[in-house]
Amino acid sequence: MIEDVDLDDGEVAVNFDGRTVSFLFGELDTLVPAYAATIHKSQGSEYPAVVIPVMTQHYAMLQRNLIYTGVTRGKKLVVLVGQKKAVAIAVKNVAGRQRCSKLNEWLAEDPLVGVNINTR
Secondary structure (H helix, E strand, C coil): CEEEEECCCCEEEEEECCEEEEEEHHHHHHCCCHHHCCHHHHCCCCEEEEEEEECHHHHHHCCHHHHHHHHCCEEEEEEEEECHHHHHHHHHCCCCCCCCCCHHHHHHHCCCCCCCCCCC
């Protein structure tokens, strides 16, 4: 909960369960409501309890790495809500998405980079 906004110092005081933390205005994009954080946004964070909806309607998101990341965010409690079939699909899906970038091409063209890049 926001306790105070200091326009002169450019700070916001936020209360986290009785502990007040000050943030500069430029840091406010780091605040994410934990009740609505996505697995992507939660990477590198931990929460006391995590609830992960796993439904076949979310077929594109049913990937093993996302389930793993979501499950490992919970410190004390993790609950998967949804369909057993969706969990099975996610656990079996190790493919993930191929990242499309020009990084290999750029590195191969740079004469200053003394790295041999092998592509599949």
